[in-house]
Amino acid sequence: MPISAPDLAALGMSSLDDYMRNTPVDQIGTAHPLLRKLTEKKKNLLGGKQNLVIQIRKAYGSNFSWTYGEATVNFNTRDTLAQAAFPWRRCVDAFRISHDTLFGNGIKVVEGERGSVKMSQHEAVQLTNLLSEQREAFKLGFLEKLDLELHRDGTSSTDAITGLDGLIATAPATGIVGGLDRATATYWRNNASLAIASGTAGAMKTAMELQWRKCTRAGQSAPDFILAGSAFVDAYAASITITQNANAGTVKTVDIGTGKGTETGLFFKGVPIVWDPTFEALDALDSPTVPWEKRCYFLNTRHLELRDDGMDIVTPVRPHNVLALFHMISLRTVLAIKQSNAHAVLAIA
Numbered sequence: 389m390p391i392s393a394p395d396l397a398a399l400g401m402s403s404l405d406d407y408m409r410n411t412p413v414d415q416i417g418t419a420h421p422l423l424r425k426l427t428e429k430k431k432n433l434l435g436g437k438q439n440l441v442i443q444i445r446k447a448y449g450s451n452f453s454w455t456y457g458e459a460t461v462n463f464n465t466r467d468t469l470a471q472a473a474f475p476w477r478r479c480v481d482a483f484r485i486s487h488d489t490l491f492g493n494g495i496k497v498v499e500g501e502r503g504s505v506k507m508s509q510h511e512a513v514q515l516t517n518l519l520s521e522q523r524e525a526f527k528l529g530f531l532e533k534l535d536l537e538l539h540r541d542g543t544s545s546t547d548a549i550t551g552l553d554g555l556i557a558t559a560p561a562t563g564i565v566g567g568l569d570r571a572t573a574t575y576w577r578n579n580a581s582l583a584i585a586s587g588t589a590g591a592m593k594t595a596m597e598l599q600w601r602k603c604t605r606a607g608q609s610a611p612d613f614i615l616a617g618s619a620f621v622d623a624y625a626a627s628i629t630i631t632q633n634a635n636a637g638t639v640k641t642v643d644i645g646t647g648k649g650t651e652t653g654l655f656f657k658g659v660p661i662v663w664d665p666t667f668e669a670l671d672a673l674d675s676p677t678v679p680w681e682k683r684c685y686f687l688n689t690r691h692l693e694l695r696d697d698g699m700d701i702v703t704p705v706r707p708h709n710v711l712a713l714f715h716m717i718s719l720r721t722v723l724a725i726k727q728s729n730a731h732a733v734l735a736i737a
Contacts, residue, residue, distance in 0.1 A: 390495075390496035390497060390498045390505050390507070390511075391495065391496070391497055391498070391505060391506070391507045391511065391515075392497075392498060392499070392500040392501065392502055392503075392504050392505050393497055393498070393499055393500070393706070393713075394500075394501065394502040395502050395503070395505075396490075396497055396515075396713055397703045397705075397706075397713060398502070398703075399515065399519075400485075400519060400703055400713050400715060401701070401702075401703040401715070403516075403519045403520075403523060404519070404523050404526070404701055404703075404715055404717075405701045407523045407524075407527070408523070408527060408699055408701055408717065419650070419665060420531060420532070420535040420666065421615065421650050421662045421663075421664050422535060422538055422539060422552065422615060422664060422666070423531065423534065423535040423538055425613050425687075425689065426538065426689075426692070426694040426723070427694060428689075429689055429693070429694070430694045430695065430696065431693060431694075431695045432695065432696075432697065432698075433476055433695040433696050433697045433720055433721065433722060434697075435697070438475055438476070439473035439474060439475050439476070440473070440474045440475075440476060440695060440722045440724050441471050441472070441473050441474075442471065442472045442473075442474070442566065442724055442725075442726050443469060443471060444469070444470050444471070444472055444576075444726065444727070445468055445469060446468065446469065446470045446573070446575045446576075447467070447468050447575070448466075448468060449464065449466030449467060449468045451463070451464040470568060470573070471567070472565070472566030472567060472568055472576075472724070472725075472726075473566055473567045474549075474550065474566050474722050474723070474724040475549075475722065476549070476695070476720050476721060476722035477547050477548060477549045477720070477721065477722065478547075478718060478719065478720045478721075479533075479534060479537070479718075479719050479721065480716060480717065480718045480719075481526065481529065481530045481533070481716070481717050482714065482715065482716035482717070483522065483526060483714075483715055484710075484712040484713060484714045484715070485518070485522065485712060485713045486711060486712045486713075487711040487712060487713075488711070490515070490518070490713070493514050493515075493517075493518050494510060494511060494514045495507070495511050495514055495515050495518070496511075497711075497713075522715075526715070526717070530717060534719075534721075535666055536666060536669065536670070536673070537549065537551055538551045538552065538694075538723060539551050539552050539553060539666055539667075539670055539680075540552075540553055540554075540670070540674070541553035541554035541557075542554045549721060549722055549723055550565065550723065551723060552685065552723075553676075555578070555692075555723065555725040555728070555731075556578045556685060556687075556725070556728070556731045556732070556733050557570075557578060557580070557733070558580060558582060558676075558677070558678045558683075558733055558735065559580075560577040560578045560579070560580050560728070561577055565725070565728070566724070566725070570728075575728075575729065576728050576729075577728055577729060578725075578728045578729060578731045578732060578733065579599050579602045579603055579606075579686075579729060579731065579732035579733075580599075580732060580733050580734070581595045581598065581599050581732070581733075581734045581735075582678060582733075582734070582735045583735065583736075583737040584734060584735065584736045584737060585736075585737055586623035586624075586626075586627065586736040586737065589627075592623065592624060592627050592736070593627070595734060596656060596684075596734065599686060599732040599734055600656070600657060600686060600732075602729070602732065603686050603688060603729070603730055603731060603732050606727065606729035606730050607688045607690065607691055607727060607729070607730025607731075609688060609690060609730075610657065610659075610688070611659065611686040611687055611688045611730075611731070611732070612659060612687070612688060612689055612690075613659070613662070613685075613687040613688075613689055614656060614659050614660065614661045614662060614684065614685065614686060614687070615662050615664050615684070615685045615687065616652075616661050616662070616663060616664065616683065616684040616685070617663070617664065617667035617668070617679070617680050617681035617682060617683050617684070618663065618667070618668065618681050619679070619681040619682045619736060620681070620682055620683060620684045620734070620735070620736055621652050621654065621661060621663050623736050624654055624656075624661065624684075625646070625652075625654060628654075647663075650662055650663050650664070650665065651663075661684070666680075667680035667681050667683065668680070668681060678735050679735075682735045682736045682737075683733060683734065683735045684733070684734045684735070685731070685732070685733050685734075686731060686732040686733075686734070687731055688727075688730040688731060690726075690730070691725065691726040691727035691730040691731070692723075692724075692725055692726070692731070693723070693724045693725075693726060694721065694722075694723050695721065695722050695724070696719055696720060696721035696722075697719070697720045697721075698719070699717055699718070699719050700717070700718040700719070701715075701716075701717050702715070702716045702717070702718065703715055703716075704716060
């Protein structure tokens with residue numbers, strides 16, 4: 389027995405909706421550590437405005453002075469606040485399955501009212517299997533692309549959000565971020581240390597200590613998330629000398645590897661250094677001047693914020709001249725930085 393087009397759309401929608409909502413963005417695996425970390429503190433994006441506006445304190449405007457007796461007291465007018473505006477954008481992904489593809493899998497689709505025809509058990513099994521593969525690939529592809537764009541600088545499209553590379557830049561004294569010009573707004577620059585001579589003894593430690601103190605001083609709390617590429621992780625591991633004591637009375641096992649998955653087993657100031665597999669893909673995609681694989685980010689998630697309005701899963705009505713089942717996912721999102729100098733990017737030479 390065939391299935392009617394309206395019934396097919398309803399089944400497809402139900403299948404995709406249940407699947408995507410039961411495995412939301414913040415439950416993804418460790419293959420996307422940046423996206424996973426950002427969604428731990430994700431907030432709702434409210435409508436009504438084109439921009440997410442962050443109130444920032446750019447100065448104290450203090451007029452502190454010593455005085456005695458009848459000395460004149462000077463009063464000043466203070467200009468302490470500025471606004472950073474980050475435009476939200478909508479990301480979408482969509483796919484279709486033609487009725488002929490369905491027919492090739494043993495599922496015949498006919499035009500008609502809902503309930504007018506009913507699938508056989510064989511057709512139901514075939515449809516379930518086909519939708520399972522489509523929805524799994526759909527989810528993985530969507531999250532992979534979203535994670536990529538959260539890393540990039542926002543120039544991949546006029547409608548892209550600004551990601552990590554733009555917010556915490558390797559050239560922090562240039563560019564406009566959140567509407568503020570970093571050439572003149574020195575308070576709005578992130579910390580950076582590039583071309584670290586990792587082969588020189590103590591060079592990595594010195595650079596990392598310096599940037600850590602800068603981030604902690606400005607952010608009034610230490611960075612709580614460290615993200616690094618393969619080359620930086622390897623250089624950091626090579627800079628550490630590990631002494632092992634062997635017990636002659638027991639059988640020994642030796643494993644020179646550390647960590648598990650994206651968790652490297654390496655730490656700085658007690659904070660885990662997380663390896664980000666996406667860095668390699670970004671180098672191949674954008675060929676940046678400072679390779680991602682050589683980078684390390686000190687992030688303070690108190691001052692970095694991801695917002696979205698939740699996934700909208702839609703099954704559009706098919707065009708009159710296209711025989712296919714259509715599915716789409718839509719998400720409005722924005723990544724905002726609330727204090728630039730609480731973060732740092734480092735890179736080895």
